[in-house]
Amino acid sequence: MKAFVLRSYGSLRLAEIDKPLPGDDEVLVRVRATSVQPYDWHFMRGQPYIARLMGGGPGLRKPTFAVLGADVAGHVEAVGRNVTDFRPGDEVFAMPKQGGFAEYALVAAAELAPKPKNLTFEQAAAVPLAASTALLAxxxxxxxQPGxxxxxxxxxxxxxxxxxQLAKAFGAEVTGVxxxxxVDLVRSLGADEVVDYTKExxxxxxRRHDLLVDIAGSRSGRxxxxxxxxxxxxxxVGGPGGRWLQPAGRMVATLAASLFASQRTVLTDVVRCTANKRNLxxxxxxxxxGRVMPVxxxxxxxxxxxxxxAYQEEGHAAGKVVIGARLQ
Structure with a gap:
């Protein structure tokens, strides 16, 4: 099969590799769409460097994962002998075991779900990691809580x-920064108030809030x-990246400082975020x-x-960057 393969940091190349075979509890998905996110370019560059020392990270000297791509949507191609919930031809979406930047991807059956009926494959591929991270946070x-x-x-x-969108679906009063x-996009998603960070x-x-979901990491913990x-x-959840420590350094400093505050500070581990079947x-x-839709x-x-x-790495995408048609 064709796949974009990461042999060394910073070098993504199109190559022919063996099509994987599903294990007993796995499903092979023919990829119709995938998506790109900061997770991918961090792993492609092996940055921040401190992440190479962490379990589940990019790998110390060479990439841990040959094929990136944390989201897939497509058709079931084959199933393992223990899989009874899916059959060839089913339309599904998931976070794959072997990455989505390929014609086929392996997915654990327990982390696979039927594709939402009202979404295209490209829309569905925008959902698993990003939406599961927001749900977790x-x-x-x-x-x-409502209110x-x-x-x-x-x-x-x-x-x-x-x-x-999820905060509104859960009944909260939402401010988006x-x-x-x-500004108009965020308001259209249901935000009750929108703050333009260049003006305010x-x-x-x-104004005080019960919950602050901090994805941009643009302000100190204090x-x-x-x-x-x-x-x-x-x-x-995240923050501006850097070659050595960031955003990990900022997160650790914020967590340490929070020990002396009355507010609670928690860290969402995006790398280990699992888009399991229940969450999907x-x-x-x-x-x-109709309460949530991918942008x-x-x-x-x-x-x-x-x-x-490269476009995702610029940091200006509004919503998701997706990959559609496969090479023939």
Whole structure:
């Protein structure tokens, strides 16, 4: 099969590799669409360097994963002998065991779900990692409740656009923070208030929130605590990247400082975020009900995956960057 292969850091090449065979509890998916996100270019470059020392990270001297691509949507090609929930031809979406930057991807059956009926393959490929990360940050780590005030810092990106919609679906009053060109987009997603960070610092408005989902990482932990109620929760999802420590260094410093504060600070581990079947089914229900929809910034053909990664790395995408048609 054709796949974009990472042999060494920074070098993604189109190559012919063996088509994987599903194990007993696995499903082989013929990829119709995938998506690109910061996860991919961080792994492609092996940055921040400190991540190479961590389990599940990029790998110390060479890449851990030969094929990147954390999301897939497509058709079931073959199933392992223990798999009874899926059959060839089923339309599905998931986070694959072997990456989505290929014609076929391996997925554990327990992490696979039927594709939402009202989404195209490209739309469905925008969902698994980004939406599951937002779900984890809000529901599992933020403990969001109806009527709470939630602020999403970085509301126009892949995770942020899902976080705004999910917070509204959970009954919260939502403030989104974004740049000037995305104010209308964030408002259209249901945000009750939108803060243009070029005009206003959300940490100095005097408004307090029960939950701050911090994707952009544009303010210090101390500043963010000013935007929280006395018992509020600060969920760290991401932040500006760097070659050596960031965003890991900022996250560790924020967690350490929070030990002396009344507010709670928690870290969302995006690398280990699992888009399992249960979470995907929760998202599917919200999507098919019309309460959540993926936002697509750009779509690229399969052969232009490196260009898609380069665009994602610029950090200006509003919503998701997806990969559509496969090479024939």
């Amino acid at each position: 809000l529901r599992d780590q933020g403990g969001v 709470q005030r939630v602020l999403v810092n970085g509301a126009s990106g892949g995770v942020g656009t899902f976080a705004v 974004c740049g000037p060109r995305n 610092d959300f940490t100095r408005t005097g 500043a963010c605590r000013r935007a929280l109620t006395r018992k509020g929760t600060h969920v760290l 089914m929760t998202l599917t229900e919200l999507i098919e009900d 697509i910034d750009r779509s690229y053909p399969f052969e232009e995956i490196p260009a898609a990664i």
